[in-house]
Amino acid sequence: MTSESVVTKVLIVDDEEMTRVLLSHMLERANLWPQEILMAEDGQQALSIAVEERPDLILLDLLLPKLNGYDVCREIRAMSDYDPYIIILTARGHNTDRRQSKELGANSFMTKPFSPSHLIEELNAYLHHS
DSSP states (O other): OOSTTOOEEEEEEOSOHHHHHHHHHHHHHHOOSOEEEEEESSHHHHHHHHHHHOOSEEEEOSSOSSSOHHHHHHHHHHSTTOOOEEEEEESOOOHHHHHHHHHTTOSEEEESSOOHHHHHHHHHHHHHHO
16 A cells, blocks of 8 residues: 555544644655545544545544444444554544444444544554555
């Protein structure tokens, strides 16, 4: 995925616009690979975008309107022939949230507020995974 000709689709899912914009800017500034950034403000919108666009990487909040992040993750993992890298980004840092996210198939789990350097580490893990 690091080839210049390949564009990685990244879906940012968060109900707070400021967080979506911040994450978008962080991804652009990190400049780790050519990317197309997609955004969703609720779980239903995230699932629709995932079905239509098939993003390679999903940054997913858990506390979302209409459909929570757990359900979004579960539905995406149930899709055949589709295996995006999912990083949970949430204010909920309980061990039960971490465990449930892993059980549902999330590749990584980060609590908000997060450091930009920690996110870059996670993105590098994605690059090595793909």
